[in-house]
Amino acid sequence: MKRKKVRIQVQQTGMFSDDRIVMLSDTLVKAWKIPAQTPITLRFGSASQEVKVVPVHQSGVLRVNESLAATWGLLPGSPLCLKYRPVSRVLRIGPLIGVMISRANSANPERPFGTVTAFCRELDVACRLYGAAVYFVTPDELSGQDDMVKGWQYAGRWTNGSFPVPNVIYNRLTSRKFENRPNVQQFLQYAKTQHRTVMFNEMYLNKSDVFDALRKVPGLHMYLPESYLLKSQETLKSMCAKYSTVFLKPITGSLGKGIIRIRRHPDQSYVCHFTNSGGARKQSYGSLTQLCAALSGKIKQQRYQIQQGLSLITVGGRPVDFRALVQRNERGEWNITSIVARTAGNHHFVSNLARGGSLSSVKVALARSNSTASFGGAIKLRRAALAIAKGIESQVTGHFAELGVDLALDVQGRVWLIEVNSKPSKDDNTQLSDKKLRPSVKRIVQYSRYAAKF
Known part of the structure; x- marks a missing residue:
């Protein structure tokens, strides 16, 4: 199937009332050998309509009746990819991308999605650049087995509408509670089984499961600190005896919430730092027995991953780590989109921006660390990030992009x-200079087009 980008034109009902007629460039009709005046199938996401194609002299446009456009949520002037399969006589427009977000507030039309509104708008711009359509849907708007989905699109302003089940679903739900809602799971199962919808980033990753999975890949052992699911005080005692610093991390945590750092002093006393919104709360214990007794309640209430502490390079005495964004590209292959350095804020031992951390480029952070350990660091970080993403693909159930x-x-x-x-x-x-459309946003659309076979 060949691909062509066309712009949607919407014809008023008075000009031709039959929504089973579409108009397309005569040169394209001839080149693709699309039968004129003979019924073919037009598809957009899960929606399909039997239509007749009428050749017109104007190139680069697909004219559809306003009734069909309204039913499918097609916007006038939208650039979309067009593909024709002569064997099945199916003309496809798309891809149609559905983005699941946690919530929407119709009372705030300028920022209906809160802090992610700007990202949603940027994704819409990227879709127009690459010839795709996108809408945004919340768990409250999903129902189990409907072929039309209530959602939001940008048409000069944010508006509500109904749309076909998309070709691709991008999961941006920020809560496991939302992901696990019965109506959400029923809809996703229906979309995948009945409409072959491709879904990526379909679930949160469990810290313990990730480390267990990556241990199965021999080439990744070098990157994995000693780490276990904390099931007993015996594991806590043995790790504290082996390492002067260990971390307890909630296996389902995010944004640095709930992390506990344990440090052993030479006199065998221990100091715990607990993350909180103001920094870290400090608590000392005279012995390992006292430490274990104090933490026993937390361990019973929350599942933790216990991990070997590391002596990290620092900038101004504050630890630095690195966030690599690894994405699939327009050929479905893993690529490094960006790597940024994150320096922990004052009174914090985690680097998350939500905890007061700051961003810089990898080059700047390595230079400011004044450490010989930083030599060749950028290359080693890229190599590790790519290998780990491929390890996740090979060992963890689910589709991630x-x-x-x-x-x-x-x-x-x-x-x-x-x-x-x-x-x-x-x-x-x-990006540190984010005046233009971010590469990370472009890549989401590029991969979606690939996944939807456009």
Whole structure:
């Protein structure tokens, strides 16, 4: 199938009332051998309509009746890709991308999606650049087995509408609670089984499962700090005895929430730092027994991953780590889109921006670290991020097309994996000069076009 980008023109009903007629460039009709005046199938996402193609002299446009455009949510002037399969006589327009977001507020028409509104608008611009259509849908608007979906699109302003089930679903839900809603799961299952919808980043990653999976890949052992699902006090005691610093991380946590750092002093006393909104709360314990007794309640209430502490390079005495955004490209292959350095804020030991961390380029952070360990660091970080993304693909169930891979560089120059995030924050990966459309947003659309076979 050949691909052509066309612009949608909407004809008023008075000009031709039959929504089963579409008009297309006569040169394209002839080149693709599309039968004129003989019924073929027009498809947009899951929607289909039997139509007759009428050749016209104007090139680069597809004219449709306003009734059909309204039913499918097609906007006048929208650039879309057009493909024709002569064997089945199917003319496809798209791709149609559905983005699942957590919530929408119709009372705030300028920013209906809160802090992610700007990203949604940017994604819409990228779709127009590459010939795709996008709408945004919340869990509240999904129902189990409907062929039309209520959602939002940008048409000079944010508007509500109904749309076909999309070719591609991009999961930007920020809560496991939303992901696991019965209506959401029923809709996703229906879309995938009945309409062959491609869904990517379909679930959050569990820290423990990720490390267990990556251990199965021999070439990745070098990046993995010793790490276990914390099931007993015996594991806590053995790790604290083996390493002077260990971290307890909630296996379903994000944004640095709930992380506990444990440090052993030479006199065998221990100091715990607990993350909170103001920085870190400090608590001292005279012995390992006291430490275990104090943490026993938390361990029973929350599942933690216990991880070997690392001696990281620092900038101004503050630890630095690196967030690599790894995405599939227009050929479906993993590529590094960006890597940024994140320096922990004052009174924090985690680097998340939500915890006061700051961004810089990798080059600047490595230079400011004044460490010989930083030599060749940029290349080693890229190599590690790409290998880890491929490891996730080979070992973890689910379809992922973008991953936030958090890495660290220790004082010996060794790269370590901190964690992998399947819902990387768009703020964390903002380019340092973000006046133009971000490459990360373009790549989402490019991959979606590939996944939908456009």
